[in-house]
Amino acid sequence: MKKRESGILLSISSLPGEYGIGDFGKEAYKFVDFLHHARQRYWQILPLGVTGYGDSPYQCISSFAGNPYFIDLDELVQKGYLSKEEILQENLNSDSEKVDYGRQYHGKYKLLRLAYERAKHDLWPQLESFYGENRTWLREFSLFMTIKETQGNKAWQLWDKALRDFNGKRVDEIENVERERFYFWIFTQFFFLKQWEELKKYANRKGIRIIGDLPIYVSADSSDLWANPSLFKLDKNLEPTTVAGVPPDYFTATGQLWGNPVYDWDTVEEDNYSFWVRRIKHSFRLYDTLRIDHFRGFESFWEVPAGSVNAVNGRWVKGPGMKLFNKIREELGELDIIAEDLGFQTEQVVKLINDTGFPGMKILQFAFDPEGDSDYLPHNHERNSVVYTGTHDNKTVRDWIDTAPEKEKKFAIKYLKLDDEDEGYNWGLIRGAWCSGAYMAVAQMQDFLDLGEESRMNTPATLGNNWTWRVKKSELNQKLSKRIAELTRTYRRG
Template structure:
């Protein structure tokens, strides 16, 4: 995609797709969503991270930077391959009618994935050309990840730093013994990863054939309890007992008076520099093969990062330290730079902007952040440039309707006057943004569906009630005015290369 080409997109998580399973999958409903985007003329589908999540279900806290979430696997695909005897699909393929029960999903779907694994192994598919080619391509991360997941299951969620010392320290003989003891579970996790990436490649190819680009999302940090940290502890700021003394987060701002305490391990940039940032380069290279575009979450952490002592419970007290993102990014080939979008929200200074601009990354504009009375506010659509990807709100924000309802009277008046209407109108907001100079404009699916609080995906700094929204409608709306405006303002997928 040429940097100057305009586009429109929709943010729709895989988990939120409507379908026959208890959660959205990369199966039929994902293919149908690509068709929906084509019907609208939209050229970009933005999703949330695809990784295998922990017990809190946040796609920004995953067990690996590489592994896919096996619960997004389409069971009908397994049935079609002859690995699953019975496909437990609802009578009405589009029967979902409520929020995602992640505990139920994991419990129920694991049963059928296990059955498919047994069918796969019975057919000796681990010796097939397809699996062997997959193993050859992915073994550098998959070998460690599959054992990590087997050990996580064995030790019932105890963090890796508390595992038996020889396992924690990755003593080769101890790892070999663990492989032998847990072989069945290890092979299961290799199987589900094989299936996940097989299905993903089919979906990605279909999207490309239909002219739709998929934008992935990369969390800056990784979870402490992850194969990334267990395998590469020296790449992170840990003490001699493999514990975090400092963690990542952000200081207080207008949206969170306590700041945010993410509990994520911080990178040891000095160690990373010693091998020319191999960990980062491998991670980014892998992600940029999965997607056509990649948004880097919390991009400012590549310029400097906020460090909080792990004993604190919030982000009120912390210090900023220099990162070495510039050195790392300079080692990436330019073809990778062309695919990256920087999430440059929050406390952004000139150094962060300079890093973003040095590599010609597009930044972000958020309509909901625009109406503080400052005519120079960079989130006002009149200030969007052709290096901006603009949103009404992201997955971390309220829907347009909910956001408007919470505004003070003066803010409502200011916003309505700006877009030139007397009452809230998604159409008017969308048009205002699409006719701006922003290179990209991406809408949350929830705003197209005119949802309120029930459509919120995530509230930062909270745990309960997040990541559970799912579309209830069998047929998504094709707004005629939206189709026309996408063409009118040169944002149709037909203009993308």
């Protein structure tokens, strides 16, 4: 039986710091200390992958490689690979409350390349050893990024034809012909993994476990698709024939057209699900607990013809079901997985989640239909579930309260006995999650801080202004950690 515990959702990118984006430096360690003082057992983060166009951590260039933006530059200064003055010249931190991804792309990569030039001779044996140990994923990622540079950073489907074939002769030659470029990407992954594993060990020693996040789909412009095209529904030109999304619902009249290539699950099964086994195994190298995004897609997924302007004209197609999870269990044993089971539910989806034994999710913002008895209301939460005030895709609690239909708001106030003047509506909803029967409760950092629309992390089906929010250093103070600790102790989650 899992213990009653709780945690805070905060992306690495949202941490405070001097260099324009949260990273694995001293502020990350201070946040672990904050969690410890607040009696929390979990730190939930967003995917750590290398982001591309749109900066979404759910559209990554690789399922395995880590984002170089998160590398702590201060360590490179300490080792003599960079100077503080060189970093400050790039002005990465022009806005300490928002991430400027353009500055990160141009400035941070410039600094990392400079550090690589100075470090490569000293580190060469370590880099070669690291490459050998991680070759199964690191070679395809480093080749992909190297070729992408030589091809003007175009999507891989637009590369010279010979370079689109991962197993072709031209690609095979790149590792030696472009050795300097190739090893730069190995250098970034060496420092990413080194620093992340040190931070994770520090958190674990403090009694804090890391919840990571794994998108079900891969990006169209990714090393995953380039190196494994047979596992996806592609035409003879390696273009997707169908793409992923979700159908129209209460929130979106035309559905959501994600555009990711969809799996050819028959071929994936013929390959003994090896790609998925490798993804899951690597995820548990990075995290203690794994939330798998869009879990219902394993039962059946919404498939839309490529070239569609929206997700209306799609169809439901059967996924792999328990065959995939039986294989993962056979290869990797019992794993601590959370199923993101939000969205349209069917008896079959519910059965799949029950058969896996994985806890599902409950979102309080979805609970307060004044006429119904929602599964998301705290009195209906089963123990094997995780309750959230809201996720990165939802409004903050403050924004939700400000914009919810009046009947929903009144029902929430009545149900949770909310008092904005004395307690704060945000604390009332957090209390509703913490007192739930669900074994785990999680709230966004924004909700503890009672922040509004300006601090929303992501608005689904939109581009721009997403993934940029950062917490102020002054907000992570002793007064707040003490209040969270008291709430956690009261509801026996500490």
